[in-house]
Amino acid sequence: xxLKCPTNFRIIRLPCTGKVDVIHMLRAFEKGADGVFVVGxxxxxxxxxxxxxxxxxxxxxxxxxxxxxxxxxxxxxxxxLSSGEGPLFAQYAIEMxxxxxxxxxxxxGTALKAQMTAA
Amino acid sequence: xxxxxxxPIEEIIETVKPYDRILVLGCNECVTVCxxxxxxxxxxxxxxxxxxxxxxxxxxxxxERTLERQCDHEYLEEIRDIMDNYDAVLxxxxxxxxxxxxxxxxxxxxxPGVNTCFLGAxxxxxxxxxxxxxxxxxxxxxxxxxxxxxxxAKRVMNGPCGGSTGGKCEINKDVDCAWQLIIDRLRxxxxxxxxxxxxPIKDWSTERAGGPRTVxxxxxxx
Amino acid sequence: xxxxxxxxxxxxxxxxxxxxxxxxxxxxxxxPEAVTSKGAMIKDHVDAVNITDNQTAMTRMSxxxxxxxxxxxxxxxxxxxxxxxxxxxxxxxxILGAASFDINNVxxxxxxxxxxxxxxxxQNVHDLDSMQLVQTVRHMxxxxxxxxxxDIKRPPNMFVGxxxxxxxxxxxxxxxxxxxxxxxxxxxxxxQCIYNIAKFEEWMRxxxxxxxxxxxxxxxxxxxxxxxxxxxxxxxxxxxxxxPDEIIDRLAGVEKKKxxxxxxxxxxxxxxxxxxxxxxxxxxxxxxxxxxxxxEIVERSGLYPRPEV
Numbered sequence: 001x002x003l004k005c006p007t008n009f010r011i012i013r014l015p016c017t018g019k020v021d022v023i024h025m026l027r028a029f030e031k032g033a034d035g036v037f038v039v040g041x042x043x044x045x046x047x048x049x050x051x052x053x054x055x056x057x058x059x060x061x062x063x064x065x066x067x068x069x070x071x072x073x074x075x076x077x078x079x080x081l082s083s084g085e086g087p088l089f090a091q092y093a094i095e096m097x098x099x100x101x102x103x104x105x106x107x108x109g110t111a112l113k114a115q116m117t118a119a
Numbered sequence: 120x121x122x123x124x125x126x127p128i129e130e131i132i133e134t135v136k137p138y139d140r141i142l143v144l145g146c147n148e149c150v151t152v153c154x155x156x157x158x159x160x161x162x163x164x165x166x167x168x169x170x171x172x173x174x175x176x177x178x179x180x181x182x183e184r185t186l187e188r189q190c191d192h193e194y195l196e197e198i199r200d201i202m203d204n205y206d207a208v209l210x211x212x213x214x215x216x217x218x219x220x221x222x223x224x225x226x227x228x229x230x231p232g233v234n235t236c237f238l239g240a241x242x243x244x245x246x247x248x249x250x251x252x253x254x255x256x257x258x259x260x261x262x263x264x265x266x267x268x269x270x271x272a273k274r275v276m277n278g279p280c281g282g283s284t285g286g287k288c289e290i291n292k293d294v295d296c297a298w299q300l301i302i303d304r305l306r307x308x309x310x311x312x313x314x315x316x317x318x319p320i321k322d323w324s325t326e327r328a329g330g331p332r333t334v335x336x337x338x339x340x341x
Numbered sequence: 342x343x344x345x346x347x348x349x350x351x352x353x354x355x356x357x358x359x360x361x362x363x364x365x366x367x368x369x370x371x372x373p374e375a376v377t378s379k380g381a382m383i384k385d386h387v388d389a390v391n392i393t394d395n396q397t398a399m400t401r402m403s404x405x406x407x408x409x410x411x412x413x414x415x416x417x418x419x420x421x422x423x424x425x426x427x428x429x430x431x432x433x434x435x436i437l438g439a440a441s442f443d444i445n446n447v448x449x450x451x452x453x454x455x456x457x458x459x460x461x462x463x464q465n466v467h468d469l470d471s472m473q474l475v476q477t478v479r480h481m482x483x484x485x486x487x488x489x490x491x492d493i494k495r496p497p498n499m500f501v502g503x504x505x506x507x508x509x510x511x512x513x514x515x516x517x518x519x520x521x522x523x524x525x526x527x528x529x530x531x532x533q534c535i536y537n538i539a540k541f542e543e544w545m546r547x548x549x550x551x552x553x554x555x556x557x558x559x560x561x562x563x564x565x566x567x568x569x570x571x572x573x574x575x576x577x578x579x580x581x582x583x584x585p586d587e588i589i590d591r592l593a594g595v596e597k598k599k600x601x602x603x604x605x606x607x608x609x610x611x612x613x614x615x616x617x618x619x620x621x622x623x624x625x626x627x628x629x630x631x632x633x634x635x636x637e638i639v640e641r642s643g644l645y646p647r648p649e650v
Binding site: 272273274275276277278279280281282283284285286289290296299302303314315317318319320323 | 424425429451452453454456457465467468469470471472473476477488504505506509510511513514517518520521524525533580581
């Protein structure tokens with residue numbers, strides 16, 4: 001299956017989205033990521049029962065923190081799909097890419113670059 | 120355990136403003152269990168603060184550390200040799216830990232990162248409720264194991280008051296009436312006859328009213 | 342007749358009359374006229390008048406000051422005291438202050454929680470509870486001593502009352518709770534407003550079963566409804582209040598401007614019915630901010646003229 005998919009994001013593979021913690025997502029933003037999206041199994045289909053629900057809660061926590069510190073909570077999103085839905089994954093990636101491009105670069109990334117230039 | 124709640128990040132941003140080198144210091148005990156001030160919360164708060172301040176062009180440094188406890192000398196001593204590196208400590212311990220830090224590191228400014236709330240239990244993940252107000256003179260033997268001081272909004276010792284409706288307190292329909300709980304349990308224990316024993320006027324001198332309290336145990340002091 | 346105190350209310354009870362009391366809420370200001378004008382409206386139709394103590398936790402003129410105003414115009418005040426705002430020092434002190442003006446009746450309450458009032462961010466005290474306050478007044482009167490043990494010079498000489506709510510939950514302890522208040526030394530009881538007559542009669546039956554009506558003077562609390570919306574509000578929003586739907590329906594069944602009169606009629610009918618209930622020693626007519634209607638209710642209920650004692 002050859003699918004068109006943006007190449008400007010890094011995939012971090014996990015056994016379950018329940019493994020994603022708040023700090024993992026925050027660290028990505030701290031290092032200058034413009035957006036993070038978590039892709040989990042369909043709700044109700046988690047092999048570990050509630051992993052994807054936990055992930056959703058954590059995504060919401062991250063969004064609230066990003067809003068508070070001026071990065072913007074809309075830069076983090078959660079998607080659900082089943083393991084056989086490669087085309088849907090590609091579609092979500094395209095959607096996320098467009099969404100983040102519309103938002104522009106993260107202010108943290110911009111600040112980091114400015115700091116590096118100064119140094 | 121001692122239950123605390125996270126302070127809003129906005130408030131913390133304001134209080135850390137004057138300092139450049141800040142140690143965010145967690146505690147591995149109660150505040151870890153109630154997810155307000157353990158290692159994870161230290162990481163998240165430090166990360167959020169870094170992201171906020173880098174956008175301001177500020178060069179603040181937030182280091183992270185979590186101690187086994189902040190209410191014991193031996194654990195607080197672990198950071199003595201690094202304290203010179205910091206202008207301030209943002210402590211996520213309860214009010215006890217923050218104060219013990221302040222006593223030990225007399226010249227380091229301290230900022231509390233949590234609001235210390237009460238002595239309570241974990242009813243379920245994400246829900247903690249009050250059980251004790253540390254009155255210093257436990258009455259639970261006479262109240263079917265349910266505390267009217269911490270769980271009745273008027274700490275009525277001979278209750279319930281006239282506001283008890285459908286098992287709930289007059290102040291809020293989500294709050295159980297402590298005296299309904301006491302009576303339910305007295306009935307289940309087949310001890311309803313005890314209800315009519317009048318609880319005498321309480322000696323509150325062992326409570327906050329008596330001033331700062333001390334438990335001194337000479338039998339174990341060396 | 343053995344009198345414990347110089348209280349006129351006690352004398353009315355012990356002379357075998359059905360007693361009538363009413364209630365005055367002090368103003369949210371310092372104008373004594375606001376108290377004395379209410380007192381003047383009901384002066385001849387009641388034996389004694391309760392002065393509420395910052396009811397619903399709204400800050401008002403002090404109960405004690407308002408009692409003094411009424412006492413000075415010849416009324417018999419009942420000093421309400423709640424344990425919410427004062428510790429045992431202040432409560433004992435105010436009891437002595439009241440006694441110095443020969444205020445001879447006190448009603449001991451816990452008080453509505455401060456979250457209902459205008460100082461929701463304030464502390465509450467609750468050093469004592471209402472039963473312990475009853476014990477305190479009796480101790481000061483009967484032993485002539487402070488709680489701390491020292492002698493009182495000229496102890497207070499007060500007739501001591503407490504409240505009972507036959508409608509609060511759990512129902513099974515409502516009579517045991519009354520027994521407890523009597524054991525603490527309560528000499529008269531004023532009940533919560535009664536609308537559910539059947540439930541109240543059941544409570545009274547249980548009271549008589551234990552012979553409690555012979556140990557304490559029970560006054561039935563009566564509050565006329567001004568309108569159907571007021572009845573609905575009382576049913577849904579006032580803690581510990583039991584308003585049957587038939588009362589609301591009856592009020593709603595008449596046109597708006599006649600609802601107040603209907604409310605008075607209901608109140609009078611209830612008093613007439615409860616007069617026949619064994620163990621009812623009096624009526625406490627609480628016409629909230631409607632004191633001018635008290636004379637009509639008392640007269641139509643056959644409780645006028647009040648006895649000379």
